[in-house]
Structure formats: structure tokens, C-alpha cells
Amino acid sequence: MEWWKDAVVYQVYPKSFKDSSGDGIGDINGITEKLPYIRELGADVVWLSPIYDSPQDDNGYDIRDYYKLLKEAGTMEDFDRMLSRAHGLGLRIIMDLVVNHTSDEHVWFQESKKSKDNPYRDYYIWKEGKRQNTREGLDTSKEQAWGDEPNNWGSCYSGSAWEWDSTTKEYYLHLFSRKQPDLNWENVLVREEIYKMMRWWLDKGIDGFRMDVISLISKLPGYPDGEAGESGYTSFEVTANGPCVHEYLKEMNRKVLSLYDVMTVGECSGVTLEEAWKYAGAEEGELNMIFQFELMELDCENGIKWDLKPLDFIRMKKIFEKWQTGMYGKAWNSLFWNNHDQPRVVSRWGNDSGEYRELSAKMLASILYGMQGTPFIYQGEELGMTNPGLSIEECRDIETLRMYQERLEAGCSRAEIMRSVHAKCRDNARTPMQWDDSPNAGFSTGDPWMPVNPDYKTINAGAQLQDEDSVFHYYKKLIRLRKTYDVFRDGRFTMEYKEDPDIIWYTRTGEKESLRVICNFHELTRAIKLPDNEEWGELLICNYPEIRKETELRPYEARMYLV
Template sequence: MEKKWWKESVVYQIYPRSFMDSNGDGIGDIKGITSKLDYLKELGIDVIWLSPVYQSPNDDNGYDISDYQNIMDEFGTMEDMDELLAEMHARNMKLMMDLVVNHSSDEHKWFVESRKSKDNPYRDYYIWRPGKDGEEPNNWTSFFSGSAWQYDEEIEEYFLHLFSKKQPDLNWENPTLRKEIYDMMTWWLDKGIDGFRMDVINLISKAEGLPSAPGGEKYDWGGEFFMNGPRVHEYLQEMNREVLSKYDMMTVGECPGASTKDAAKYANEEGTELNMIFTFEHMDLDSGPGGKWDVKPWKLADLKAVMTKWQKDLEGKGWNSLYLNNHDQPRMVSRLGNDQDYRVESAKMLATFLHMLQGTPYIYQGEELGMTNVQFESIEEYNDIEIQNMYREKVIEGNEDHQKVMEAIYVKGRDNARTPIQWDDSENAGFTTGTPWLKVNQNYKEINAKYALEDKESVFYYYQKLIKLRKELDIIVYGTYDLILEEEENIYAYTRTLADEKLLVMCNFTAVETKFNLPEHIPFTSSELLINNYDVQNCSDISSIKLRPYESRAYLLK
């Protein structure tokens, strides 16, 4: 397996709006990020993935871009951006920007021109269709609920928007548009950035003729016609030839609905498309038949099956990205751990589980502090467009029970991840001197960076140690993965193997003490305890161990 810097890196995702506010307007900004680089350096991370900071009317918190080569006023200026990049590089950190090119904002100059007339040169930059008998061109559903089509009165046609109606989809069939996108990417790379995280990049190719989903419903999903579409690999290989292959950079594609077979093409070892992709299969384990908001209890057996499939199916063929939460997903310690009785223990256990797998680990801001989900009292306190649309559809228009819908939001809502970072125990958690754009989680007086840095047993220092181990031991990066104790209901255990070394990882995912019994087929002459989240003596006999609630250990076996 070829060694690469991006395989050996640890990435930290910053959601700029919620990270650090430098000017008291209640919104995190670029200068705020620059002021906290030493904190991130102390943690040990190599790469910052920065969620969008481009010019945007902010319908979907910056994922609706109106100018790809300008900075949103709320976040600062291009000079601030240049300073951030210089300060990061001075600390030997790399910057990965978010690239959102499945869609733009409806306020982008391309779309403003596109809707002026049917013969405008920019018309074909977007996907316009006449309706059928006063109905939408097909029955596809938007990711944010409702129809994926919006009627334009002026032009008397519909445009496609797989997300908000202020996020029209770009038409990748148009070679002139593709060239404009590649030129923009090149501009940023020449500026000195080190990579792109590509938002919903596997949606850029739609099925020919845009057929309706077969269910016959007025609004049916339709994902099979716009996910992993017919020309997506052709487009990404072209992007690679024209741009990506010319730089020593890192790429990760967000690919909802991609299988391991798809991933082996997107993230192939030959490097003709992307370095790795984000998959969502493990993020859907608590979704019932009704989708994301139909919350059901998740099972450890399912997590084992999904993670093992991705580890084994990509072995030698592609590279995994490892994450358990991000700006679109709830806090992992609330979702997969125990944020009440065992918050610190379960946060450390989940980190051990993830960082010892094969792939590049991603830490989402605040995860290293064990930040938790939030429960706002009223729907008005939530900001997220997805939450607001869903609540309107289910409660206001659909007469579903308010409390039941709120419970689903408490578990799965995107604003769980977007509450401001808890820096200290002062007002607004030290995030801003003004009124924060989204309320701070009320537990900031107990959970914050100031306390974490003063406590050598904190989640922060545990992450620091995990990252350090990764830099010291090739086996953590390059070793092959094998699941053990598959039938064990409480413990997720696996090995990693590189030459004559073995890494043994054991994680108790429950609040119940459970005995770990080492399978006989794993021979070793010596064992070294690398990391653990409880006080433990390094004993030579690891054949049978009582794991306490949410306990995890990793041993190096020789």
C-alpha cells in the first residue's frame, strides 16, 4: 500500500459560524479561527477542513454560494483568509476548503443571468424544464422535503433544486460550466490551499431524461436517478486530469447513497478520482422505515457489520474516511455513547474505536471536549432550514404530535452540532461578547475548553494521545483490519495487522461490565498497553479482561 501524507493525517472540521467570534456580532469568523490555531496545534491535528466561508445569502448556512472567489461579509475578508492560510502553514497545518459545486445560490451571477431568458448564454448552466400539464417535470423530492422543482413565473419553466429552492442544481452536462468550476478550483489551489472536501459530489450527474421515481407518489424520492449518476466518474476523472493531479493535495467527496463498490471507484488506489469519500451507512443505523426523523434504537451488531464491510471491501482498493459526527450529524457522545452518566468515558471510548480503524480520522469541532446534543424548548430557537421545513411539514401542515417531532429533533437535528464551541465558563461560553447566532448549550459551565486544558484526564488530552500514537505507529495507519468476537453483544473488538505486529482494540459500548475473552487464534509473546480510558495496570495476561462501562483499551501485540 502506497504511503501518502493524507492517509497519515488527522483532520479537524471547523464550522466557522460556531467556532469563535472575534468582533462581537455573535457569528464566528475567520479571525476567530486564526486566534485559536495554537489550541488546534496543541491538539496535534494536521489538516483543518473549513466549512464554506464563501460569499452567500446564507439560506443553508453558506452551502448556497453566490460568489466562489469572495468571502462572506460575516466571516471577514479575503485578507483575513490569506492571513489564516499563512498562520496555518507557519504551524505546519494544511487547509482543506469546502467545495460546493452540485448547486450554487440563486443569487449567483450565473443563475441571475440564467433566468433572464431562454437564449441567455448562462441558461444551460442550470437544469430548466417545462412542466407537464401544470405539474412539475418529475416527482423527485428535495433533501429538505417537498418537490425538487421550483416554478419561475418570469421564464415559465421549472428549475431543479435537490436542496433548498435557493440552491439550484448546476448542469454538469455543460462543458463551459465545468471549465469555469475547474478554473475556480485552480485559483484557490494557486492561492495555497491544500485540498477540497466536495459537498454531495456524487449528485452532479443526473439520469438522462430525468425520469420520475417509479412509486407513482406525487413526491417520491428519486435518488436512483441523481445519486452516482451515469457520468459522475467521467466528470471526476476529468476534474482530476484538469486540476487535482497537478497539486500535492487532499480530496474527500461527500457521497450519500454510495456503496463500497462505488467507493472503490471514487477513491481508487490508482488516484484517478478522489482520495476518499464520506459514506453515510453508519449514520443511518438509528433511522426507521420512515427515514431520518423516524428514530429507532441502533444496534451494535449493525455498527459492526457496516464498519467491517467498509474496512474489508476497500482493503487494498481504496481509502476510508473515519467520522462519527459532523456539521450535519448529531454529537456522537449523545448518539452512540452516554452523555449523562459516562460522558467522558464514552467520549474516549468512541474516539479509540474510530482512530484505531484504517482510514483518515475526522474530528468535528467540540468533539475533543465531549460536547453533547442540545434540547431547545421551542422550535423557534432552532435555526436549521432542514429542521424548520420538516417541522412545518409534519406538525403545522401534517398535524403530527409536536412533542414527538421535537424528540426526533433532539436526537437527530443538525443544530445539535452547530451550537457554539464552549471555550470557557464565562457568558456565552466565551464564544462571543454579543448575542450568539444560535443559543449556546446550557452545559457550557461544566463542559468547556478551559477546564479540559486544566485537567490532564480530560477528553482533550486523550485525543492528543491518540493523534500522537498515530504519528508514531505505522500499524495504526496501514495495518489491515479484522473483526473479532462478532457475536459479542456489548463489545466491539478488532485487530489491525502489519508484518509481525498486531494491534488489539476492545471497546465496551454499554453501561454494563462485560468480560472480554481473547480468541485463541490470536497468538502473541508480548503485549504493550498503548491507550486506555480507565486506570489500569499493564498486565501480561490479556486473555480475559473485565471491561467496565464504556471502557476501551488498545494493545500492541508482538
């Protein structure tokens, strides 16, 4: 049964969701407390970002022990109680599966770096430097200069993807932080360890996995140089969709996933439509769906996250059309605006001013929730939470802090760098969840690990639950509509107004009914016209109290009609 096609997923970032102990860090018991809230919204699945034992170099995506929980998160008994409570409410739980890399404090890596003949040496990717034979005269206690690394691959978090180890006189690969060494998936023992761990969690009763950077697990044979960028290092995208990635995922499915009734979604950076058919094709035997990030590059100059440019709205519509039509009947889409790595969408592509914040948040939701795929809500998105405008001293994100230092040293002005931080920093999404207007937004009775967004007095769950016209209740209505009409799941997609600079208009055509979704993406009032001999149909939802004119869209107005 493909239950995940009708599901709505709510992503919880545990560290920032709800603190029950008063230490300022969100925990499992806090999640348990708020499960009824998630169910009230209408979600069916809760995706938990990592809660495993971790040194927290990358906020939990550096795992020290896959079988233990972070001490601050709680105990395994707390987890079992949370899982039981979720299932009792009709909620499923999926966990983050982080298996491209581990923490450098994982016992496998601690053993791996002891010697070249250690049994765990081949659990990770070790290579000699380009000038290995001339190393005797070099000071190997210091970080090596660029140019000696095995190749020019770059870390996602700035600099080289290779780290020199003075004990064994070789480099290890880390596509992310140097404290996140990449696992060697070519080693069958590594794969079997991972499958064993997955079965352990599934036997515990969880309902699936979101797979972190899963498209990166297979590396190019020979580890060739890529095309170098301005920094001298190639983007980590050169490692995406390697030659054995589908072989590995088919094996994972055969040995683990197919034995359970689960939901799987893979984070697949750099994926093409054709690759997506392989990852998530109904007959491929790999994953149920993937996250692709083509939309997330629309406000990046030359694909560089921190180099800002205005949103290309026409291009956005083309990307929607490409994935909605290209995946139809072949594979299943995921739908998302936000996650723990992206800024708040109402600040990014909506309008977070007081006048238009709620309207634009509802409009953005309408665009996505009329499409085919499984929607993912990131905590606080259903409230229209905004970017907080953090100072660099308040930022905790390793990627942001490294970029800031690197660009400062390169001569960029602090003001220019901070514009990028305020627009794109991952910490935009990681400030504490805004539960009510009490101190610390009801997140914690202690000092939160990150500052609370100052707007929590007006933007919080407590107030919105009481307001039938709130962003929360709008999301709730959209979710209810998706569960009522088959056309949301099965209808064929057609984009209208393709070159219009302000309007997204598309139809979904099913066997019994059609859906018409019309949204004004900007604050200009726009005239619209229905094609001849057609009727508007039954209005299902609108983000204004009433329609003033059928042939006119007010700022950020959104409508859905059933035809």
C-alpha cells in the same frame, strides 16, 4: 507523497467556532486565534466549512460568489493571514467545494432565469412541466400543484425538487433548497468555470477540497420518475452516482487536482463499496477518499432520518467490517462520527449523562482511531460536547424547520416531532464552540447567532486543557499513537466477537506488530476471554485510570494493546 494517509483532519464550522468581532458570528480572525489549539490537539489539516459570500439560506452552502468571502467572516486579507499562520504552524487548509448547486442569487442564475435564450440558461437544469401544453388557463403566478413537475424527484429539504418560474414558464431543479438551483454539469462551460475557480483557490495556497454532495452532480438521462415515497416524491438518493460522475471527476483531476499536491475527500451519499473503489481507488485518478454514510442510517426507520429507532449495534459492526476489509488495498477510508450535519455522537450513541459522558466519548474515539483511514474530528467532538436540547424557536436549520412544519400539518404531535428534532437536528452540532466557562462559553462578547449549550460551564476547552484525564487529552494521545505505529495505517482488519451485543473487538495485523482494540459499547460490565496461547500485549491506552481485570470490561471501557 500520500501525506493525507497519515493526517488527522479537524473540521471548523466557522459561523460557530470563534467570534473575534463581537457580532455573535464566528469569523476568520477567530479561526486564526485558535489555530494553536488545533495544533496542540495534534491535527494536521483544518477543513473549513463554507466562508464564501452567501445569503445564508443554508448556512453558507448556498454560494453567491465563489471568489468573495461572507462579509461577516472577514476580508480576503484576513483569509491570507489565516492561511499563512496555519502553514507556519504546520497545518494545512482545505476548503469546502460546493459545486452541485449555487445560490439563486449567483450572477449565473440571475442571468439564467431572464430568458430561454440567455447565454447562461444552460448553466442550470430547466425543464417543461408534464402539462405544459395546457398551462394557458392556469394561474402561473402561484406555486403549481404537485403532479405537473417534470418528474417526482424530491428535495432533501422536503417537497418537490422542482421550482416553477413564471417568467420563462419552466421549472428548475433544486435537490436542496429552492434557493439552491442545481448546476448543469453536462455543460462544458460550467465545468470549465468550476475548474477555473478551483485553480484560483489552489494558487492562493490552500491544500485541497472537501467536495459537498459530489456524488449528485451527474443526473440520470431523461430525468425519469423514481419510486415515490409516502409524500409522493422520491428520495434525492435516486440522483446519486449518475452515469457521468466518474467521467467528470477524472476530468477535474486531470485538469486541476493532479497539478497540485492536495487532499480531496468527496461527500458521497448513497455510495456502494464498488462505487467507492471508483471514486477513491488508487489508480482511478479521481479523489483521495470519500465520506460514506451507511453508519448514519443505523438509527433511522426505513432510512428516514427523522423516524427514530434504536441503534442496530450488530449491524454497526458489520458495516465497519465491510468498509475496513472491502477498501483494504483498493481505496482509502475516511473515519468520522460527527460533522456539521450530524448530531453529537456522545448523545447519539454514547451516554451523555454526567457519570458516563467522558468514558463513552473516549470509547467512541477508541473504536474509530484504531481503524484504517483518515480521521475527521468535528469541532467540540474532542471535548465530548453534547446535543443541546434546543426548542424549535431556537433552531436555525432549514431542513429541521421544514420537517417540523410538514409533520405538524400532517397531524404528528409536537412532542413526537421534537423527539426527532432533539435526536437528529443538524443544529445539534452547530451551537457555539465551548472555549471556557465565561459568558457565551468564550465564543463571543456579543449575542451568539445560536444559543450556547447550557453545559458549557462544565464542558469546555479551557478546563480540559488543564486536565490530563480529559476527553481532549485522550484524543491527543490517540492521535500521537496513530503517528507512532505503522500498524494504524497499514494493518489488515479482522473483526472478532461479531455477534456480541455489547463488545467491539477487532485486530489490525501489520508486518511488525499487531493492534488489538477492545471496547464495551454499553454500561453493563462484561467478561471477555483472550484466545488460547495468545498474550494481551502492551497496553497503549485505556479510558479508565487502571485495568481492574484483564478479563473484564467495565461500562464503556476501551483498551488498545500492541502485540
